[in-house]
Amino acid sequence: MSGGPAEPAEAPAAPRVLTSVPWIVVLLGVGLIVGLLVIALLSLRGEERQPVPAPAPPMYLPTLGVDATTSAPPTGGATDAPGSATPSPSATASPSAGASRSATPRPTASTRGVAQGAVTARYEATASDRSGFEARLTVVNGSDGGQGWRVELLFTGNVKTIEASSTSGVSVSTQGSGVFVLRGTGPLPAGQTATVRMRFGRTGTGDQPGQCTVNGAACVIG
Secondary structure, three states: OOOOOOOOOOOOOHHHHHHHHHHHHHHHHHHHHHHHHHHHHHHHHHHHHOOOOOOOOOOOOOOOOOOHHHHOOOOHHHHHOOOOOOOOHHHHHHHHHHHHHHHOOOOOHHHHHHHOOOEEEEEEEEEEOOOEEEEEEEEEEOOOOOEOOEEEEEOOOOEEEEEEEEOOOEEEEEOOOOEEEEEEOOOEOOOOEEEEEEEEEEOOOOOOOOEEEEOOEEOEEO
8 A cells, every 4th residue: 555645535516516506597587688678679679660651641622613614605606516406587586576466456346347437426424413414325327328226335333224315216225233225226327327315313423334335346435
């Protein structure tokens, strides 16, 4: 056996590993936290770098304006197109024709009788009192031959009775209140005149008829 000093025995490796384990865990945790922070920062910077969309352009609504070129009435050339309506000559001529017709007076019964030289009559009031009035009827035959005559007098309801006389003969009848009809008893010769004197009974006033006709034509009153 040698007598040299004995070499010291080596320390076991297990205790050194065990003592270093907490630091490894701390380092791993720190590294994990740092990595998460880096990832979060990168994600935030990526969101900041995204381009902001430009604002939409403003919308303008069209205004309802009147275009002079489109609202102007068609010119004379447009009426020459096929199918365009043209005014008929009668449309412009009709007003003047209607005016000329309306301006021409219609012939009445009295004007027709005078033009043909037929029988005419004239009524005149001659006297008046409280109970009635007197009148004269003159009938003239202006034709070339003998004519019968019929005179109709239309009064208001206040005229009640009539008495008539004539040298040429006359008959009297009534047709309702205030309507009296006088007829010659025979034809009146051409160019001759028949005079009838009448007496009317009345209540109130008034001595002229509202209407007087001889053979359908108007006679003169007054």
